[in-house]
Amino acid sequence: GNSVTQMEGPVTLSEEAFLTINCTYTATGYPSLFWYVQYPGEGLQLLLKATKADDKGSNKGFEATYRKETTSFHLEKGSVQVSDSAVYFCALIPSGYSTLTFGKGTMLLVSP
């Protein structure tokens, strides 16, 4: 079946530190890959996406590259801010389907 595995949190960083949140997936074919972010008390917002191998999604300083050979889509940011504190979800839509499958989420806490 289709699944997404994310590193467990919380991830605790100081402001301006480098961020990596690991995400690997299992799916047949070529799924579309997504990162969503959930700020406290809010719904999920699409952060970035990639729909084919070697694509790089980017938004608000965050980046992730679709690596077919390692079935990974790791989220990175060069310098985090306190306002980046949130829960980050990696997700996929299998090729030919419409339903999102989520990872369990990784909480990021950034301190000043």
Add this chain to the structure above:
Amino acid sequence: NAGVTQTPKFQVLKTGQSMTLQCAQDMNHEYMSWYRQDPGMGLRLIHYSVGAGITDQGEVPNGYNVSRSTTEDFPLRLLSAAPSQTSVYFCASSYDSRAPNYGYTFGSGTRLTVV
């Protein structure tokens, strides 16, 4: 404002009561879905719809019913609430179920407690 609107935001039910969680979108999206979010479990799909009159089950459909009589609305019904249904529920929609490039738009959620 355009988007996905969920009501109510908070609800407390007694075991055995019924209720409907409302979800409406004004973006003419074909695809709509319901997820529940539980600690340590991420989001799990309950039911989804690829268009008016068409619904299907997701990963955790038991205890929930849905219908899609219009493009705009996709209500989620709990016929007999159980404490295991205590969760945060999110409705999400997408322009075209065959084009996931668009991503999904999520509502702000309904926090349900069953006592």
